[in-house]
Amino acid sequence: MHGSGEAHAALPPVLLVHGFASTSAVTWDGTGWVQALRAAGRAVITLDLRGHGESDKPVDGDSYSPELLGADLLAVVDSAGVGQVDLIGYSMGNRVVSAFASIAPERVRRVVIGGAGPHELFASWDLEEARAVLLRDEPSRNPLIDQLLRPAISAGADREALLACIEGVQGAPLSIPGDIPTLFVAGENDPVPEGARELALDWDADYVSIPGRDHVSTLTARAFKDAAIEFLA
Secondary structure, three states, X not given: OXXXXXXXXXXOXXXXXXXXXXXXXXXXXXXXXXXXXXXXXXXXEEEEOOOOOOOOOOOOHHHHOHHHHHHHHHHHHHHHOOOOEEEEEEOOHHHHHHHHHHHOHHHEEEEEEEOOOOOOHHHHOOHHHHHHHHHHOOOOOOHHHHHHHHHHHHOOOOHHHHHHHHHHHOOOOOOOOOOOOEEEEEEOOOOOOOOHHHHHHHHOOXXXXXXXXXXXXXXXXXXXXXXXXXXXX
């Protein structure tokens, strides 16, 4: 995995975990997150998940098990030389955050879950349709598959690695140990985190809805940044 970071004395660094078919530069730098967190006095650690960006791109589904992806986060935190982090995940990145928090809960102070809920998106996908789009450029009957995969293909993503990632992450749980304070953030018009409000109630976690935002535009919302920064403070 490819990561970058810096240390801070007062509060732990914030580890940012991007979603499927994206990169840390697109998700966090390009949307103003890194700048906003640093302006709030927070150190930031970013990484490209395996299969994405500058990281290794294995093409077998087993290489993308939640446990391995979570261990990647632990390796990044270890290499940054910090004992504990706050976590902000977006979309699929929260399945990786969940795995990391389960593997090493003592390394996690607080968690912000953005754009994700109890239902793992890939569990509703037909893998053969994803394979047809990625490997044969065929259209999908599921508009969300096309919506997510076409921009990644156009941007030059590794098609076989993305397919392997879908296979490995499909059905991964969302579970944060109960003593770790957690905030859910969901766009009002985003279908991906369906059930997040109810899950937040079950967990006695905080929940913020971002008015008028969908799965893509929620990331750029200042209200999302403000809610996360306040919660992590």
